[in-house]
Amino acid sequence: MSQHSGSEAAATEERSGPKTERGRRTLRRLLDAAGEEFGTRGYHETAISNITQSAGVGLGTFYVYFKSKEEVFKALVADMGARTRHALSESVKDAPNRLEAERLGIQAYVEFVRSHKALYRIVMEAQFVAPEAYRAYYRTFSEAYRQQLAQASKRGEISDGNDDVRVWALMGASTFLGLKFGIWDDAADIGAVSEAAADLMINGLAPRAKKGDAS
Amino acid sequence: MSQHSGSEAAATEERSGPKTERGRRTLRRLLDAAGEEFGTRGYHETAISNITQSAGVGLGTFYVYFKSKEEVFKALVADMGARTRHALSESVKDAPNRLEAERLGIQAYVEFVRSHKALYRIVMEAQFVAPEAYRAYYRTFSEAYRQQLAQASKRGEISDGNDDVRVWALMGASTFLGLKFGIWDDAADIGAVSEAAADLMINGLAPRAKKGDAS
DNA sequence: TCGGAACCTGAATGTTGACTCATGTTTCAA
């Protein structure tokens, strides 16, 4: 965790990160422990002492690395955003077209949620604990997504439409599917779910036109 | 608030509700104040004394009507669920078919969110404060929705598909649209949003088949 | 008119937990 982008780690500390190897190790332990604790007990039910105990360091050590409880939380949200984007862009990177990309994206997303339940919860709770971080998370997401749709639309792979609205609807759909089938019903068959979901996103609810149905 | 179903109000009090008119008035004041405070400051940032002051009653009075802070919160979530379902079923009640119902439903939902921002926030926060109430909220919702889809499917108004998955995808889409265009961008043109969203849900992203496109 | 039920109150209690700080210990460049 947190080794993805130096810039994020930097924002985590007052001025630049830890100077020594020992320091970097401790920081990583704290971030991992915080992710685990926040993710399972929730922000308000997690005490700093829970985190430091879980990390195996003294209570005071926490404040060597973070200004406040909220600050770690924000760092985790940003980290989760970077990871999710990475996982998604990987999963989609060699899709032949946008429709196929949607299918793959949904599947990858639900799988990702399922295998990162704790961090996923953190993102959701950010809506109330760190609203700005939450909005930033979805803003970044939606901007990239909208661009994808606009390009696909230009290539004729998808119909024209209000991409801003579409993006939010699609993100919402994925989010809820992640919650329902990634967290709550985590025994569900992800393949079937993403198949059905992709079908809905691609073809909609409307009845299929029958062959030779000119009307 | 809370005058919708006697059964909910009953669950709110230890044994049956207030006996006198004065009592009923006080209860209503407390519920309204709690909705307002929780909705704007959030659950954890709201103190019982905030609620009682806002309601214009003494601190102790709160505990005449509720066992705990969490209890009012749950009551509010249930109340919001009943209201939302009511608003939606009203808006959809004379739709000629399911596709039109989807369009109307989305529009009504975003409008409802926009005009009940505080209570809407409470429902979302319930995910962390009262998870069981949150799941119940969506369970009730999804069951009714799924039935609607199944019937429409039988009538041939929509295609066949995995309704369980579809329902969650559609609820997610509406929820996010409500968040984005009902709360965050509350100046957006709801008509345009619901139009675009309904188009997505009905026709999907796939390019429109051109006239005489038999392939 | 009276008594008890229903209702109201806010000071006091007790707990919880974020954050500070004075005092070490470790690391490492000179």
Added chain:
DNA sequence: TTGAAACATGAGTCAACATTCAGGTTCCGA
């Protein structure tokens, strides 16, 4: 080897509530 920067620590401080309770006040049927 050494001193200062970096790191580690946990007891103690302090403010913020949720909830209780003992002592009222108001209402209403008999």
